[in-house]
Each structure stands twice: as C-alpha cells, then as structure tokens.
Amino acid sequence: MNNVIDVQNVTFTYPGETRPSLRNMSFSVQKGEFLAVIGGNGSGKSTLCKLFNGLIPHYYTGDFEGSVIVNGLQAADSSVADLSSHVGYVYQDFENQLVQARVLEDAAFAPLHFGFPDYEERARQALSLVELDQCEDEFIWQLSGGQKHLLALAGCLSLQPDILVLDEPIAQLDPHHARKMYKILETLNKQHGKTIIVIEHHTEFIADYCSSVLLVDEGKAVWKKPVKEALTAVDELTKRGIYPPQVTQAARELGLGGMLPVTLEEADEYFKALFLEKRAPLENKPNEIEGEPAARFENAEFFYKTINRTVTPVLKDITVTFYKGEKVALVGNNGAGKSTLLRLLTGFRKPAGGSVSVLGQTTAGLTPEQLADKVTYIYQNPEQMFIEDSVRKDVEFFLKARRIKDFESRVDRILEQFHLTDLQHKDSRLMSGGQQRRASLAIGAAMNPAIILLDEPTANLDIATRKQLTGFIDQLKEHTELVMIATHDMQLVSEWATRVIVMHEGGIIYDGSKEELFSNMFLMKKAGLVPPQIVELSHRLGLFPAAYSIDSFINLYREAESWITQKI
Amino acid sequence: MDYAKNMMDKLSIEQAKIELLNTAYANDRTAIARLDPRTLFLWYAFFGIAPWFIHNTIILAGLLAFTVTTTIMTKVSRLILLILILGLLGQGGYLLIASLFFGGDLAVLQPLLLLTVKLAVISLASITVFCSMSPEKLSIGLLSIGVPGQVSFSISYGYRMLPVLLEEYNHVFMCYRLRGKAPEKKGLLYWRMAAYFVKLSVISFYPLLLSTAKRARTTVEALETKGSKNAFTNPAVKKLKLSSLRMGGQDYFFLAISFTFITALFLLGHYY
Incomplete structure (x- = not known):
C-alpha cells in the first residue's frame, strides 16, 4: 500500500470542551499527493493537522479515539520528536515557530538538536530549497512575513521529512509572494517527492497546484476527491462557506453545462467559443468624488x-x-x-x-x-x-x-x-x-x-x-x-x-x-x-x-x- | 515641555527594543566578539573579582583605563553606557550626601571615589564580556564550562523572546490608547497625565500575559518537534555544539596582552 497517512475513526475532544472537534474521521493520503484540506472557519481543519505529528494526542490530552498511522508508525505510540522526522508542520502563527536569532541558526536548530553531524549542510540545503540562501546571516526580525514563513518551512525541511503540513501558508502574503510559496511547494512535491498537505481557503491556488481535496465539516470528513471533481461541486462548497474559483462560479451561474472549468486555462477554452465576437460594451465609470x-x-x-x-x-x-x-x-x-x-x-x-x-x-x-x-x-x-x-x-x-x-x-x-x-x-x-x-x-x-x-x-x-x-x-x-x-x-x-x-x-x-x-x-x-x-x-x-x-x-x-x- | 516630549519620543519602547537587540546580538563582529567564550570567562574571572581586593589607586586607575579601552572596542550601545554612568553617579552621589548629612566631611570623597572606580571597572568588564557574546555564544560557552543544557538553552531562548515581549507590550499599550480616553484636565505638573500613563503601563501587563501564553504554546510545541528535549539527554548534541568552539591565536594573544598589562601594572603600583 502506498498510504503514507492513514486516519481511522478518529474522534477527539479538546480538554474542557463538550463537543468533539473531530468526529469519527477516516481518510488516507497517498505518497506524492498534494492535498488541500478545506472547510469553513471552525470546522476542525487545524485540529486535524495536529494529528499527523502526534501533537494530538501527546500535547493536547483530550479524549482521543481511533488510530493514526504515519509512514507505518502508530502516532499514539510514537513520540512527537520521532514523528517530526517524518512530518514537518508549519503553523498558522509560524512566527512563534522560529526559535533562533539568525536565519541559518534557526534552520539548523532541529538537525543540531537531533544530533546530526551534518546539521549545517542540512540547514543550507533546506534554505536553498526555499530560496532563502541569500539571507543566511540575517536576523529573523528583519525578514518580511513571507520570508519568515519560508524559514519556518526550511526549519522543517532540514530534518528531511517525507510529509509536509502547512496551515494556511499564504493567508498573509500578497498574490506575488503567495504564488512563489506555491511554486516552491510544487517543486518539493514534484521533484523531491514530498507529500504535501495544506489547509487552504484560496480555491484558485488549489485548482492550480493541488491534486486532491478533503472537505471537512463539523469535524467530519465529508469527502475526498480529485481536485477537478472537488472544485466543481459548487453547491456543496458554497453551502459550507467556501468559494470555488471565480471562473467556476461564473460558468456555473451561466448554466452552460459540460465540465465546469476550474483553472484559468480551462476557462479560456470553455468561454472562447462564445466570446468570438469581441466588442467593447460601454460601461459607466464611477464619478470622481471630490468633496470635502x-x-x-x-x-x-x-x-x-x-x-x-x-x-x-x-x-x-x-x-x-x-x-x-x-x-x-x-x-x-x-x-x-x-x-x-x-x-x-x-x-x-x-x-x-x-x-x-x-x-x-x-x-x-x-x-x-x-x-x-x-x-x-x-x-x-x-x-x-x-x-x-x-x-x-x-x-x-x-x-x-x-x-x-x-x-x-x-x-x-x-x-x-x-x-x-x-x-x-x-x-x-x-x-x-x-x-x-x-x-x-x-x-x-x-x-x-x-x-x-x-x-x-x-x-x-x-x-x-x-x-x-x-x-x-x-x-x-x-x-x-x-x-x-x-x-x-x-x-x-x-x-x-x-x-x-x-x-x-x-x-x-x-x-x-x-x-x-x-x-x-x-x-x-x-x-x-x-x-x-x-x-x-x-x-x-x-x-x-x-x-x-x-x-x-x-x-x-x-x-x-x-x-x-x-x-x- | 517640548524638550521633555522630544525625550519621550526618543525613549519609546520601540527604541528600547532596538537598543536591547543591538546589545544582545549586533556586536558580534568586533575583535573581542570573535574570541572564544572560555577566553572571555577567564578574563572576566579576573576583572570581575580582583578589583574588590585591590586598594592601590594606581593599579585601579590602570584597570579602569584598560576596561574603558575594551568597552570602546565592543562598540556598546550608548544607552547602556548612559544608564551605567547615571547609576554610578547616583550611587556615589547618594552616599556622599548621606555621609555629609550624618556629620561626615569631604574626607569621605577619597574612599568614595575608590569604591566608584572599583564598581566602574567591574561594570565595564561585564559590559565588555556580555555585550560581545551573542546569547547563542554565551549559552554554548556556559555549556562548555559544565552548566546544564537546560540553563544555557533558557538564556538563549529568553533573549529570543525579549523583543517579542517588548513588541507585544508596545501593542497592548497602544491598544489601550487607541480605544481609551486620557484625562481631559492635565492637572498640576501634568500629574493626571502621569497617573494615567502609570496606570496604563501597569494594566498592560495583564493582556500581555494572556496573549504571550498562547504564543508560547506554539513555540513549546515547535521546540518539541525540533528535538530540544532530546538534546538535553543526547551527549552527541553537546559534542556537536562544543565542536564549534576553538581557542585560536587571537585568544592567546588577548590573554597574553591582558596578562602582561596586569603584571606591569602591579609592578608599577608596587614600586610607586
């Protein structure tokens, strides 16, 4: 079997809460997948990602049932430290994940503390994978938000894990840097064979980069589908507070039938036929307000x-x-x-x-x-x-x-x-x-x-x-x-x-x-x-x-x- | 008032943060900063303790001159120096006034001066040593002289968190101001304003604790995934860390210079 992650019947309740955050969740992830986890705010996405490196149940000692197997290891029986050589986790508040003052020191922290003699080399390699090799000597306070995020990723990569989990990797990035982030993830996925799991709200990025989608609602896994099939399920997504890509919404709204487009390229093909008549319809420009x-x-x-x-x-x-x-x-x-x-x-x-x-x-x-x-x-x-x-x-x-x-x-x-x-x-x-x-x-x-x-x-x-x-x-x-x-x-x-x-x-x-x-x-x-x-x-x-x-x-x-x- | 306002602007929390970071991290490219931490510990063992047992004015003056030189070489932040000078003057001045008040005369000036010089030598030596070592270097240095890994790690981590705490504090403080209301009447000598600011600066600690507790949670988890707990029990990690230390030519040179200078100074002090 090629499954690198196997989640079976997991139910988890945070200590002090009465309602479980995850309910009887089951799904698996195959090697080399680029999986997007989607769902409304508070649907249990972040909780789910804490399962993979054992933070749940080791750090959050709530009620835990079921089994999580990561790279053949039973997560409940392995320590967080052991699992972290298999799974790298980049937090949503990634800034708190950086523990050293300079870039290279921070990237080298994990391999050094696991006792790898080649820790510096590993750190340099990780930095070059995320294209931060120019900033080795800089202070982390002077990095931009995007660079800090990449550094947090490098800190995980230096342990050379097979699986990477990122919680909303582009939430605070401008579109240009967001694309750069995804390009890097794509390279890691395609050329270095890493399995990647992202929590993502931006369906346009999911359409361009991910291979499959897991929809989570109220702590349950609703379905896991290939990306195209998932994003064209417009009704199911909007019902749960998720926007499909704009081109998909437009095509759906027009009710033209056929396979709905999810990427720009597909939409180009899809609409081309009808827009052969190219004209410039007049549109009202808003008046310039010049008041007080x-x-x-x-x-x-x-x-x-x-x-x-x-x-x-x-x-x-x-x-x-x-x-x-x-x-x-x-x-x-x-x-x-x-x-x-x-x-x-x-x-x-x-x-x-x-x-x-x-x-x-x-x-x-x-x-x-x-x-x-x-x-x-x-x-x-x-x-x-x-x-x-x-x-x-x-x-x-x-x-x-x-x-x-x-x-x-x-x-x-x-x-x-x-x-x-x-x-x-x-x-x-x-x-x-x-x-x-x-x-x-x-x-x-x-x-x-x-x-x-x-x-x-x-x-x-x-x-x-x-x-x-x-x-x-x-x-x-x-x-x-x-x-x-x-x-x-x-x-x-x-x-x-x-x-x-x-x-x-x-x-x-x-x-x-x-x-x-x-x-x-x-x-x-x-x-x-x-x-x-x-x-x-x-x-x-x-x-x-x-x-x-x-x-x-x-x-x-x-x-x-x-x-x-x-x-x- | 404009002058005071100007000073207030300069002494903002932001500025304090920059100075702090500067003192902690940015001086690691000077000649003294390139020395091995063990050299600096050895050097400090003399300059930090010996002055208490020396009463010879010439020797003390010589030591002062030496530590002033090393302090200049470390390019320490002016704010730190200002605080040091204010501290020394305050201490000396207060003792002088106290002794005059209780019936002493100007004869106390001489021993008082001696004490101040001693304190100055020790303080300057501390500044030289601790401002030259980045927290990381300090923690490895401590590790090398047998201090447990937990302690040395806490030091380097504490430094890492300080600017974060300061920034968070600054945020909370501004948040109170951006939503709060300052007293309308300023009061005699601005006392109402002063009271308002004192109150804010105290209550700002409360949200600070709550929000840092949450941030710290992520950091603790991240540290666990990065193997920091593993490192305390794994001798290979300690060996790796210490392998970055090496006593080189410059270390022996620095120690030799210091030793020669001290010997010459003692001879001089002894014969004159």
Whole structure:
C-alpha cells in the first residue's frame, strides 16, 4: 500500500470542551499527493493537522479515539520528536515557530538538536530549497512575513521529512509572494517527492497546484476527491462557506453545462467559443468624488530604525487627499508601506517629515486617545485588539472609558449584529480565527468612528464571515465618512472599492479607478499584484473594459449571447 | 515641555527594543566578539573579582583605563553606557550626601571615589564580556564550562523572546490608547497625565500575559518537534555544539596582552 497517512475513526475532544472537534474521521493520503484540506472557519481543519505529528494526542490530552498511522508508525505510540522526522508542520502563527536569532541558526536548530553531524549542510540545503540562501546571516526580525514563513518551512525541511503540513501558508502574503510559496511547494512535491498537505481557503491556488481535496465539516470528513471533481461541486462548497474559483462560479451561474472549468486555462477554452465576437460594451465609470477632504497627507515621510541603527525609509514623500464618501483600497506588496500609512492616521505613529491631517486637524498635535474619537484602526491580526478577558468587555471598553449612557444596550445590539451574543463571555484569544475577526470588527463598530481603517480584513475568512464583513462596512456607511482597507484581496477590491491606491516601495505609484488598474498589466506586475481571476479571464478573452466581478462578467456574456442570436 | 516630549519620543519602547537587540546580538563582529567564550570567562574571572581586593589607586586607575579601552572596542550601545554612568553617579552621589548629612566631611570623597572606580571597572568588564557574546555564544560557552543544557538553552531562548515581549507590550499599550480616553484636565505638573500613563503601563501587563501564553504554546510545541528535549539527554548534541568552539591565536594573544598589562601594572603600583 502506498498510504503514507492513514486516519481511522478518529474522534477527539479538546480538554474542557463538550463537543468533539473531530468526529469519527477516516481518510488516507497517498505518497506524492498534494492535498488541500478545506472547510469553513471552525470546522476542525487545524485540529486535524495536529494529528499527523502526534501533537494530538501527546500535547493536547483530550479524549482521543481511533488510530493514526504515519509512514507505518502508530502516532499514539510514537513520540512527537520521532514523528517530526517524518512530518514537518508549519503553523498558522509560524512566527512563534522560529526559535533562533539568525536565519541559518534557526534552520539548523532541529538537525543540531537531533544530533546530526551534518546539521549545517542540512540547514543550507533546506534554505536553498526555499530560496532563502541569500539571507543566511540575517536576523529573523528583519525578514518580511513571507520570508519568515519560508524559514519556518526550511526549519522543517532540514530534518528531511517525507510529509509536509502547512496551515494556511499564504493567508498573509500578497498574490506575488503567495504564488512563489506555491511554486516552491510544487517543486518539493514534484521533484523531491514530498507529500504535501495544506489547509487552504484560496480555491484558485488549489485548482492550480493541488491534486486532491478533503472537505471537512463539523469535524467530519465529508469527502475526498480529485481536485477537478472537488472544485466543481459548487453547491456543496458554497453551502459550507467556501468559494470555488471565480471562473467556476461564473460558468456555473451561466448554466452552460459540460465540465465546469476550474483553472484559468480551462476557462479560456470553455468561454472562447462564445466570446468570438469581441466588442467593447460601454460601461459607466464611477464619478470622481471630490468633496470635502477627510484626511490629507502632505509630503509625509516615515522611517524606522533597524538593529544595526541604520534607517530604512517606509514612506517616501506621500502627498494624497482622501475625500468624504470614498471607499479606498490600499494595495501593494508586503512591506510597501500600507500599514504604516494607515497607522499614521491613528496617531499611533507620527510622520518623520511632512504632515498628516485628519478632518482638518494635523495629527502632530493630537494624542492617540483624541484621534480615537474619529478614527478606528482594525488590526490585521485580530488578537492584537484584545485587551480584556472577554469579548463583551473588549467591545465595552471604548464606551465605558467615555462614560457613554446606556452603553449596555448598544453593546448588546452590536454583539447581536456580529453573532457574538453566545460567545460574549468567552476569552477572545481562545476563539477560532473567524470568530476572532468578528470580535475585532465588533470592537471597531462600538467606536462608531468617522474614519475606519481596516488592515487585511479578509485574510483567513470563509464565505459567511466575509459577507458579514462587507455587510458591516455597508451598515457603517451612514455614519462613516471614509473607509480605507489595506488588502491583498483583489476580489474585495474589485467588488467594493471606489478608489484604488497602489503602493510600491514606500511611494504611491497609482491612484485611480479599479477598472483602469486591472487593465494595466504592466503596473499590476510592478506592484506584485495579481488581478482577480475573472479579470484575468476577461483579458484573455479580449474583453474591454474587463469584467471585474462575476456578475458583470455574466452580464457581458449574456449581452454577447443576445448579439449572436440577433445576428442569426 | 517640548524638550521633555522630544525625550519621550526618543525613549519609546520601540527604541528600547532596538537598543536591547543591538546589545544582545549586533556586536558580534568586533575583535573581542570573535574570541572564544572560555577566553572571555577567564578574563572576566579576573576583572570581575580582583578589583574588590585591590586598594592601590594606581593599579585601579590602570584597570579602569584598560576596561574603558575594551568597552570602546565592543562598540556598546550608548544607552547602556548612559544608564551605567547615571547609576554610578547616583550611587556615589547618594552616599556622599548621606555621609555629609550624618556629620561626615569631604574626607569621605577619597574612599568614595575608590569604591566608584572599583564598581566602574567591574561594570565595564561585564559590559565588555556580555555585550560581545551573542546569547547563542554565551549559552554554548556556559555549556562548555559544565552548566546544564537546560540553563544555557533558557538564556538563549529568553533573549529570543525579549523583543517579542517588548513588541507585544508596545501593542497592548497602544491598544489601550487607541480605544481609551486620557484625562481631559492635565492637572498640576501634568500629574493626571502621569497617573494615567502609570496606570496604563501597569494594566498592560495583564493582556500581555494572556496573549504571550498562547504564543508560547506554539513555540513549546515547535521546540518539541525540533528535538530540544532530546538534546538535553543526547551527549552527541553537546559534542556537536562544543565542536564549534576553538581557542585560536587571537585568544592567546588577548590573554597574553591582558596578562602582561596586569603584571606591569602591579609592578608599577608596587614600586610607586
């Protein structure tokens, strides 16, 4: 048998919980597979992955039943240390997985501590597999998020395991770095024969790189299918809060029949026949809003100091004005300066040069507390928003500090709105990723700000939570004068934004409409952006202007169809 | 007030973090940093203890000059030096005032100065040695002189966690500010503001503990998968780690210079 992982009838309940997180789970993984595990937030995906290297049941001593066999070893009878030479595990919070100060030291840590005399060679080999060989001597604090993630992977590879498990490997990466990550995984899979298991929400990446898909729901394995079959099961996926690739959704929506496409290449073939008539339908461009300014940057600059006391510029000479009523998307690579730009508006950071003003007042003279009355910043990592020990207390904090009357009823309403009423007395840190995101948004909503800043709000979200998020932003529209979102999520940009700012190496290289941005491939490439699949498909099919949402694609399609019928 | 504000900006937690990292890690390319940890331990065994038993002013002055030189060679962070100088002045000044208050006269100045010089030599020697060794080197050095693996590992891991803790603390603190409310009246001499900040800096520790507990969980698991527990019982690992240590020409040279200097100093002190 070629099975490298065999899970049989596993049921697991975390200590202190009453409901099992895994229920009678059974499936197997073959050598050389590239498996994607999908499922809604809180469906048990992460728990499942902790089985493979024995963290469950050795570290989480809950109720465990069933058997897990990894490379012929019974996981329950082998130690975590023994299993780790067979299975490498990259955590979702991979930063806490790095234990040494310099890159090479960290990659060498595992082989050194298992007593391999060639530990340095192993580390170098692992680093070159993930293309980090240039940064051997760097401090891990100075690496970008993507590099840290690759280093965490190298730390596992140095033990030369046959199986790699990655929990949401691209959640915090821009599309360019995300693709790089998957290319590396593909090489490891195809050329080095590693079996790879990823937890992934991005079905477009699954379509391009994975060979099979395991769908998990409420702790159960619903099915395991080859990738094409899995992603075309549109109804089953959407029911559980997962988006199939955009091209699949579009084809399905049009109800044309045949085998639905899952990759861009397939979609190209699929739609080509009907889009032979290439025309340029007219589309309304949104009006440029030029009203009252809400926030203004004037020659703003920002630096930060590194360990070697050298200064690295983060923002260079930024001059831009945001107007009331705008919905601004801030896009660009990791490290382009998006978060810093947002933070300058909160007073959390003050510009090193130039000025930043919010609703007519410069931030230089204001404290963060004063700005908090107008501006709310929602962190990328929701955990950084939690300063109290229950959801309710966290939501109350702002209102209580300002002695707002009847804050209880307001808090009740907000908790209701974000489906947090049942969770209100729980510690936010112990909730699942999607629940944490909702809690962080609820905290922001309670502040009822004039300007709201969201940093990567859709990372790690399933369909349901994502819908809530957009709903939340829409509800705020009456009170909020400016919404700014820093994001890698081009789907969000194309569906939501009225104005897009592209940042690159601390400067603004584009400021305008999303339609224009998505048709400028050169600019997209320079900024490391990848347009939503549906936009890319319209480019391939020669549609101009490109469709930027599934709905507008469908409209274009229907229009083309009617043209053809008219001609006949 | 502007001046004070400027100082506050410079003394931010961010800055403290950079200085700390700098002290811990970034000085590992100087001449002294290239020495074997055992050389430095040996050197420190003399400079850290001997001054207590020396009362000769010339010898002490010589030792001070020597440690000042080595400190300069380690390119230590200015913040650390500032703290050291403030500490020494504070200590000496406080003793002087106390002795004057209880009926002493300026004659106490001389022994007080002697004490301060002794303390300065020892402190500078400590700075030279510990700022030159990266935590990793220090932990291997300790391993080589027979300290158990758990202790030496804790040191290197503790250093690794410090910046993370500081950053987390900074975040929590800012979170309170980004959602909280500062007193509207500043109060006489800003006392209300001061009280507000003191309160924040104390309550910030609470969320810090909760969130670090969670982060630490991942790290502990990761360490287990990376075999750190295995390493404490496996002699091969210790051997591997120690094999990176080697006493070289520069070590003997450094020890020889120090020895010659000390001998010359003692002779000088003895005859004059």
